[in-house]
Amino acid sequence: MSGGVLGVALRRIGVSLPLVFLVSVLVFVVLRLIPADPVAMSVPPNATRAEIEALRAEMGLTLPIHEQFWIWFAKAAGADFGKSIAFAQPVSRLIGQALPATIELVVVAAVFATIIGLAGGLLMYRVAGGRGEAASDLASTLIMSIPEFLWAIFFILLFGVALNILPFTGRLDAGITVGRITGFLLVDTLIQGRFGAFLNALSHLLLPSMSLALGTAPLLMRVLRSSLMEVGNEDYMMMARLRGFSERRVLVHHAFKNAFLPTLNLMGVQFSFLFGGTLLVEVIYSYPGLGSLMVQAVANTDLPVIQGVALVYAVAVLLINLGVDLAALMLNPKLRIAK
Amino acid sequence: MSKRNNGITRRSFVATTAAGATALALPGNVLAQAKDSLVMAWPIDPPTFDPIIRTNPGIQSIYKMIFDQPVTQQPDLKVIPAVVKAWKVSEDGKTIDLEFRDDVLWHDGKKLTAEDFRYTYFERREKGHKSDLASVFRNLTDIKVESPTKCQMILSQAMPTVIQWMTFLANYIVPKHYVEEVGPEKFAEKPIGSGPYKLVSYERNSRIVLEAFDKYWGPKPTIKKITILIMKDPSARVAAIQSGQADWVPEVPIREVERLGKVAGLTAEILPITRVIMLQIRSDRAFADQNVRLAAHHAIDKAALSRALYGGKAVPLSVVATPGTPGFVEGFNFPYDPKKAQELLAKAGFSPSKPLQIGMASFNGVFPGDYDIARAIAQMWKRIGIEAKIDVIEQPKYFELNRGNQLPEATLYSWDNATGDPEMFAGYLLHPKLPFSAWKDEKIGGEIMKLFAVVNYDERIKGYKEVNVKAASEGAVMPLLQSVMTFVYKKGLKTVNYANGWNLPQYWSWS
Numbered sequence: 001m002s003g004g005v006l007g008v009a010l011r012r013i014g015v016s017l018p019l020v021f022l023v024s025v026l027v028f029v030v031l032r033l034i035p036a037d038p039v040a041m042s043v044p045p046n047a048t049r050a051e052i053e054a055l056r057a058e059m060g061l062t063l064p065i066h067e068q069f070w071i072w073f074a075k076a077a078g079a080d081f082g083k084s085i086a087f088a089q090p091v092s093r094l095i096g097q098a099l100p101a102t103i104e105l106v107v108v109a110a111v112f113a114t115i116i117g118l119a120g121g122l123l124m125y126r127v128a129g130g131r132g133e134a135a136s137d138l139a140s141t142l143i144m145s146i147p148e149f150l151w152a153i154f155f156i157l158l159f160g161v162a163l164n165i166l167p168f169t170g171r172l173d174a175g176i177t178v179g180r181i182t183g184f185l186l187v188d189t190l191i192q193g194r195f196g197a198f199l200n201a202l203s204h205l206l207l208p209s210m211s212l213a214l215g216t217a218p219l220l221m222r223v224l225r226s227s228l229m230e231v232g233n234e235d236y237m238m239m240a241r242l243r244g245f246s247e248r249r250v251l252v253h254h255a256f257k258n259a260f261l262p263t264l265n266l267m268g269v270q271f272s273f274l275f276g277g278t279l280l281v282e283v284i285y286s287y288p289g290l291g292s293l294m295v296q297a298v299a300n301t302d303l304p305v306i307q308g309v310a311l312v313y314a315v316a317v318l319l320i321n322l323g324v325d326l327a328a329l330m331l332n333p334k335l336r337i338a339k
Numbered sequence: 340m341s342k343r344n345n346g347i348t349r350r351s352f353v354a355t356t357a358a359g360a361t362a363l364a365l366p367g368n369v370l371a372q373a374k375d376s377l378v379m380a381w382p383i384d385p386p387t388f389d390p391i392i393r394t395n396p397g398i399q400s401i402y403k404m405i406f407d408q409p410v411t412q413q414p415d416l417k418v419i420p421a422v423v424k425a426w427k428v429s430e431d432g433k434t435i436d437l438e439f440r441d442d443v444l445w446h447d448g449k450k451l452t453a454e455d456f457r458y459t460y461f462e463r464r465e466k467g468h469k470s471d472l473a474s475v476f477r478n479l480t481d482i483k484v485e486s487p488t489k490c491q492m493i494l495s496q497a498m499p500t501v502i503q504w505m506t507f508l509a510n511y512i513v514p515k516h517y518v519e520e521v522g523p524e525k526f527a528e529k530p531i532g533s534g535p536y537k538l539v540s541y542e543r544n545s546r547i548v549l550e551a552f553d554k555y556w557g558p559k560p561t562i563k564k565i566t567i568l569i570m571k572d573p574s575a576r577v578a579a580i581q582s583g584q585a586d587w588v589p590e591v592p593i594r595e596v597e598r599l600g601k602v603a604g605l606t607a608e609i610l611p612i613t614r615v616i617m618l619q620i621r622s623d624r625a626f627a628d629q630n631v632r633l634a635a636h637h638a639i640d641k642a643a644l645s646r647a648l649y650g651g652k653a654v655p656l657s658v659v660a661t662p663g664t665p666g667f668v669e670g671f672n673f674p675y676d677p678k679k680a681q682e683l684l685a686k687a688g689f690s691p692s693k694p695l696q697i698g699m700a701s702f703n704g705v706f707p708g709d710y711d712i713a714r715a716i717a718q719m720w721k722r723i724g725i726e727a728k729i730d731v732i733e734q735p736k737y738f739e740l741n742r743g744n745q746l747p748e749a750t751l752y753s754w755d756n757a758t759g760d761p762e763m764f765a766g767y768l769l770h771p772k773l774p775f776s777a778w779k780d781e782k783i784g785g786e787i788m789k790l791f792a793v794v795n796y797d798e799r800i801k802g803y804k805e806v807n808v809k810a811a812s813e814g815a816v817m818p819l820l821q822s823v824m825t826f827v828y829k830k831g832l833k834t835v836n837y838a839n840g841w842n843l844p845q846y847w848s849w850s
Binding site: 036037047049053086087089090094097098153156157159160161164167168169171174175215224237258282283284285286288290292293295296299300 | 350376378380384387388392408461474526527528533539540543544545546548565569570571572574575578579582583584585733735736739743774
């Protein structure tokens with residue numbers, strides 16, 4: 001990484017830290033405003049009034065809200081998000097168990113979204129102005145208009161039930177157990193040299209990741225096509241054609257490189273949305289990630305877990321955007337000079 | 340980089356991708372399970388494997404696979420010995436002598452003794468371990484261990500249902516040596532029990548893998564390996580059984596049960612269980628007038644609710660007890676009578692042209708059809724002149740509102756009682772001091788409170804039957820339906836149906 005990029009990266013991280021703080025304030029305040037009493041979930045149904053009040057004091061809920069926040073934030077800064085009300089386990093442990101599954105899902109979904117988005121964008125550009133344009137427009141609009149959870153249900157019915165060729169629950173088949181090393185199954189299976197389990201884990205990722213990817217890919221397709229059309233009339237494109245390069249070479253080596261940057265910026269935003277999409281998709285596929293944990297926490301009014309997971313989501317989004325910004329800086333020298 | 344540099348041509352790439360896709364499609368997920376294993380889809384993930392922490396009915400069967408209760412029940416709910424092979428309750432109901440089997444082993448091979456029982460029921464509470472079990476046995480003052488197989492429980496007040504409670508929620512014995520060695524948190528993650536199955540692995544929100552314990556004191560399970568897939572979404576459970584990815588799935592929507600029952604290779608069942616769906620009623624505000632309460636009750640067509648939402652399988656109820664349980668009153672019927680409902684409401688000064696406004700709370704998605712029932716009842720009430728505004732609440736909110744006496748006039752509620760004992764039906768639901776009861780009037784409540792101290796079984800049951808009739812006749816509660824549990828499973832699986840909805844694969848087999 002060049003010094004320029006490093007400097008920009010440090011500046012971006014500097015900006016991100018106050019953002020994380022603001023998000024944590026927002027998450028904390030919003031959750032305190034909702035009409036739910038976390039103590040109600042923590043006590044047995046036949047608890048006495050005295051027991052309830054004692055627990056309320058023990059949980060720090062009798063303190064002023066700003067004091068509650070500082071206590072929580074100071075601990076959260078050290079990755080201590082408190083103890084789950086429903087699971088009676090440290091929240092950081094619960095997040096640590098679920099996070100690798102979600103990251104794995106999001107990464108695979110991002111790979112699919114990128115492949116489909118870029119390939120689709122190139123295809124849409126190639127057929128623009130021809131007979132295929134209307135069909136490609138219709139297809140991308142159709143894919144875009146179907147939400148992730150509907151894709152999830154459709155894929156289960158098609159590939160899981162009707163064709164019965166792909167699994168749609170959990171991360172592994174019932175008969176396979178893999179020891180946890182990193183929590184990333186694709187990595188753990190390879191470390192342990194279990195190629196069959198690796199394929200099995202991958203097969204379990206296919207449907208949920210495709211469900212997520214199809215929510216993101218159409219936008220990438222459209223932006224890439226628009227960018228390609230914009231650069232299509234640039235002088236350097238004409239020069240390339242005059243030099244006798246094939247249309248494919250002109251497209252891939254000249255047009256694509258220049259049209260890719262706007263798409264890359266959009267990818268940052270869209271991949272952040274992938275995290276949000278995991279909430280429903282993980283529940284539908286019984287996938288044990290942060291989304292499932294969050295849904296269960298909301299159902300149980302488990303405020304410590306909700307706060308912890310929300311903060312992790314926020315940090316993940318910031319990190320993705322930071323990563324995309326850095327990638328754009330590395331790919332586009334003009335941005336470095338501008339900085 | 341040129342294409343030839345890495346030796347990958349377009350043709351070889353396509354061929355490799357196709358082969359990979361085929362390989363991915365092949366793993367054994369869609370193959371039938373072996374005859375000594377079973378894949379179950381479960382709608383709830385246990386929040387903890389420390390079984391004494393929470394009184395959550397939906398996970399009791401999982402706990403019963405791993406742990407032992409002191410005593411247990413037959414499929415018809417009769418209490419039978421288990422780890423405790425004999426018991427004697429004193430006449431005043433304050434001391435209970437227990438005798439334990441001497442051949443019960445924990446999954447690590449150590450013996451289960453009366454010390455473990457004392458630790459579970461008494462010492463953990465004294466050490467400050469918070470649990471629902473401690474709350475249930477708050478009147479327990481000591482457990483005197485006389486020998487490894489004998490002990491005596493001492494209560495400050497009579498607890499007539501102490502033995503029934505030992506078959507109920509959160510009543511499991513945990514290993515003293517192991518909990519003390521690893522601590523309660525670690526135990527809750529990686530427990531050992533003395534039940535028919537050992538916990539092999541657990542992935543939160545995904546699956547639980549159990550293996551038969553070959554030194555189990557009771558009948559050895561013929562199904563040696565159980566995989567429980569946590570599948571909260573009903574449509575995912577339906578897809579799982581249809582695709583063969585699960586062998587047994589519960590809590591399937593009624594319409595799907597009827598459809599799947601016709602699919603070759605599958606068996607579908609709808610089983611009424613000891614779960615009551617009812618409207619809990621306030622004794623004040625708009626429902627202070629008995630005429631209004633009875634009018635509201637007469638206006639509900641329970642048979643129509645059953646037909647519309649449960650395929651007619653849910654039995655309409657007139658008392659808060661299910662048929663076959665001790666507190667059920669044969670022959671007593673609270674009829675659907677919209678004409679009488681209008682007359683009673685008119686006495687209170689209300690009619691369709693001058694409607695009574697009330698509030699109604701309902702869950703949405705906590706038990707099958709809950710919100711639909713609430714909406715249907717609101718429609719039925721509207722016809723006679725009661726306009727109900729429905730508020731959807733969550734379970735923690737219900738307890739919060741009830742503790743603060745802030746529930747609306749009517750609350751749609753579902754109540755599980757695996758014991759079948761009337762104390763855990765009418766007793767808890769109408770006891771004005773308990774947070775399960777919206778009814779705070781001391782007249783019926785006073786009778787209930789007295790019954791909590793009646794040790795004689797026959798006298799107690801007679802008392803509850805009388806209270807059940809009185810509660811319905813005076814509009815203190817509106818029992819609606821006996822709820823059903825639905826299952827779909829592969830043909831060849833022999834299950835055992837418990838009247839309380841327990842699903843215990845330790846007693847199942849493949850034919």
